[in-house]
Amino acid sequence: MSTVNQDTHNTDSQSRKQQQLETLKSIVVDALSEAQNQGATACDASISKSHGFSVTARMGEVETIEHDRNQGLGVTVYIGQKKGNASTSDLSPKAVKETVAAACAIARYATEDPFAGLPDADKLAKQIADLDLCHPWSIEPQQAIDIALQCESTALMYDPAITNSEGATLSTHSGAQVLGNSLGFLEGFWTSNHSVSCCVIGERDGAMQRDYWYTVARDQSDLDSAQSVGVETAKRTLRRLGSRSLSPRQCPVLFVPEVARSLIGNFIGAISGGSLYRKNTFLLDSLGQTVFPEFMRIHQQPLLAKALGSAPCDAEGVATQTHDIVNAGVVNNYVLSSYSARKLGMQTTGNAGGTYNLTVEPGQQDLNQLIKTMNTGFIVLELIGQGVNMMTGDYSRGAAGLWVENGEIAHPVEEVTIAGNLKDIFKQITAVGNDVDYASSIRTGSILVENMVLAGS
């Protein structure tokens, strides 16, 4: 979708971006020195600022144009071992001063926490690698509307059974993040994010189904075409027409990448510092334990150029780590911030603020081969509801998808639940597909689970 050439503006926009970053850095520095003046013994401050717009076209007409401009300053102060936070959307010197005062007031009332504090200085990122994360899209709303219209009309015209639409949306945003602390850390970087998404409705025998598809990238030239998003949206909606429920049974379950990543997300939640030190996890003391089958590897790669989950440092300024979280099925690393690490008597893993580009090592088979391997079972296309108990691992969620018999798709399925316990589900993974979806910070192919309980009527 390279409709706009922006190379000629590059140098200009580079220096303008650099200038804006310096302005934001100076506000962070002011906030830090104000905090120290007001009695903070340590502090950090961060600013995020973004702008952009989104347009939605529906039934061949523009429906909404939304212009976004967000900014926010967050300040954390420590008075000894006591901590306070405050934030504001107003970056004026007066507001910065008041925000710092609010954070200090809270810290004075908080209780001493021996584990509170900034990260250890030697853990902070030494240099901020340029990960090529910002590619602003110089596109006017009218061009964006044209792309959204094209996307939606491709989906609407794909098949007469497509009868209605929730519309197609193009969204483009760029923004800066700046982080500083009283240990002398002061860094910032720009990111951008562009997407085209579409959702249409199909109808058969009076019953409606909807599905959606999208493309998202840091650089608009990496987006899939609007037409291909439209075609994929239509195909996804059509394959759900004629859905029905199933009687209760035990069967293999194949999670397509869009839902497979939620399983990996559940795992990450269970080995995250907050869950571990609160003992609110079914994977307590799992470091060094076998949680997955031996062929499973989950790898974190925070420094991939242009990737959606890349970041040079975490939310505390700690250098992000390239390492295995799971290797040969064994938990190699937890997901920790400085605070949760101290609570556990460990070292931070640079995951304050989450994980960065997790890749589940792909296997050999594509989705079709996995369907053949499964032979008879349920393909999950969509999960709804929460239904995961992180304390026990008990899992019970609403699902829609496809029933497979003898390696062939038999019919679409809706109004069923799938249930099990995540500890068993992880152990019973028999294959990971090579159909990796890169449009996420969790990159996985389809995941085949040997056995779950499906309920329906």
Add this chain to the structure above:
Amino acid sequence: MDEISLLTTAQQTILTPADIQQSDIDRLMGELCATQVDAADIYFQSTRHESWSLEDGIVKEGSFNIEQGAGVRAISGEKTGFAYTDELNVNALLEAAHSARAIARSGQQHSHKVVYPKQPISLYSADDPLLSLPTEDKITLLQRIDRETRALDPRIEQVMVSLVGVHETIVIATHDGLVSGDVRPLIRMNISVIIEQNGRREKGGHGGGARTDYSYFLEQDRAMEYAREALRQADVAMQAEPAPAGNMTVVLGPGWPGILLHEAIGHGLEGDFNRKGTSAFSGRLGEKVASPLCTIVDDGTLEKRRGSLNIDDEGTPTESTVLIENGILKEYMQDTMNARLMGMRPTGNGRRESYSHRPMPRMTNTYMLAGESEPEEIIASVQSGIYARNFGGGQVDITSGKFVFTANEAYLIENGKITKPVKGATLIGNGPDVLTRVSMVGNDLELDSGVGTCGKEGQSVPVGVGQPTMKIDGMTIGGTQV
């Protein structure tokens, strides 16, 4: 606080410090309506928010934030232009107005004359709840809850308490000259406990809130009621056995299980989906969508309730709207845009998360009216089924009508008696027909304790739900025992 002074308070809170006069609003509205717009509004908002949290026996941290800004919207037919600014000055607002009005073609100008509508009686105090308790007392309260909760049961490993207060002030100016304001308090407390017994750990949580001040948690020993309830739920979970899988008769308890109504039919009755024809309830006004035992309302006028509002975020006074009466679909929930496009009336359901979000039709407090059955009689009528007493969240696909909600406290009913507790499980059903299978409705209507938050298209708003005990002849239970 009387009507005029509520608006005056709101104006003094937001507009006066920013030096924005009525003449500035007139000028902005003039710019916004310089194109062929059908409707336009400017929404000024200022929010003060604080939270305090306790775990490991100490008040580890608190946070405070102030957000203010204005959202500017222009509507032409089904098209909406929207822009916002967090800088409250005339230039930033003019820029936003120019961005928003670009949705409409240039054309004649609307006349603009200021009108102050008569506001409804205030449902809540305009006082700032953040100031209702000295900071020391907030800390002491959390510490006391921790101490007293831990004393309740030696199996308690962890107690987590959070306390949140919000004070929101809004001023809304619309294209037809209406200027209205509201000042909205909101407080919430949540308590969770983790208990451990013979190596098994379970969690329970409970909480409550209202549009009032923090003294609410001290009255009627409410805070410790939440703690005891959290512990009771953890204790039930400790004894729970795997839940069955399949279609069964389900009896839902009173109160919070009303999220069934919110998911199964509430979202499907919001005006935007029905205007677009994307809801499983589209075009079904006047049809039978539930058993004659079911009458369901959305009521934004309940005093101090979490989902209540004096006026919605478009300035329309809230009301009690009958959605389903004796099983017949009566009315959709509307904001002004969808009401106009559908030739219906606005029902005071135009809500938005903040100035930086567009309004859309949203629920307030949605509940089913009481029926005539005794709750005991309902349980006794079930040979084999599930009694679901407490729920986590829910979700709905409004197009297919399929919805889920997750029971986190449930029991088997065997031969008319509640027997053993079963593990949490998701229940799934079809919105348009689940209520046709309601065969008994209790006389014990309860509203929830004030903890609901509803998400739609990325926007969160506080809501309430409620219902009496209710029997449904057949829903799918997503347990593990086939």
